[in-house]
Amino acid sequence: MRAEIKFAAAAVIAVVGSTVAAQAQSMVAPVVTSNMYQPSYSAWDGFYVGAQGSLIGMKSHEIAPGILVGEQLLGDIGGSAGVFAGYRYQLSDWFVLGVDAEVNNVATQFEFNGAQNYGALKWDAAVRATLGYPVAPNVLAYGTVGYSWGRFDFTPSRGGVAAAFTAGGFQLGLGVDMMITQNLMARLNATWTHYGVNNVPGGGTSEPSNQVVRAGLAWKF
Incomplete structure (x- = not known):
């Protein structure tokens, strides 16, 4: 009888021990290897051009000889072609910070009363800070400032007298970038830019602004 009791006790101890060992093993964190989960928040890091x-x-609102104060000049919808480059760094799964710059050759003009050529924007350049949110693994929505x-x-509006000037102003925008491949x-x-009030050579002032929609392709390094 004593032998049977000892045998039963040993069996109970063995079962309890194996159960405790299994529970302890399940509490141990799994070992992460190079072939397992890797964070995806570096997809947007790096330079692009x-x-x-x-x-x-x-x-634009113009004040110039022969033009009423506050006369609004509407320009044709013109176009431009240019290059851009930038750098991004993804802080987390939610935020991507970056800086972006561009230079464009522009083909558009102002028209006085819808007909007369008043002047033109010849080129533009910009530098922007960007804050983005990945809406999908390969799609980034962002705002810019x-x-x-x-x-x-504006030489045509001054009877041939040179009236060119460079103006600067703040720019706001929204955009979406998508990785087609790696x-x-x-x-x-799209951006909106206001160039402020500027003195024009030959007399008067100019207060131009524009709205631009861009489409492009870039190589990410």
Whole structure:
């Protein structure tokens, strides 16, 4: 009888011990290897450079000889072609910070009373800070704030007297970038820029602004 009791006790101890060991093993954190989970929040890190085309809508309030105070000048919707480059760093799964810059050759003009050529924007350049949110693993929505410079030439409105000047102003924008492949990125964004009130050579002042929609392709390094 004593032998049977000892045997039963040993069996109970063995069962309890195996159960405790299994529970202890389940509490141990799994070992992460190079073939297991890797964080995905570095997908947008790095430099990029690309080319773009744009549609530009211009307007301005002008004070000049022969023009009423506050006369609004509406420009044709022109276009531009240029290059852009930037750098991004993803802070977390939620935020991507970056800096972006561009230079464009512009083909658009102002029209006085819808007909007469008043002047044109020749080129523009901008630098922007960006804050993005990944809406999908390969899609980034972002907002921008920056500063833009533009070269305006109002010589046609001054009877041939040179009236070109460079103006600068703040810029706000929204955009979406998408990684087509690991390195190829497509872009679509829009900005609004106000260039402030500027003195025009030959007399008067100019207060131009524009709205721009851009589409481009870039290579991400």
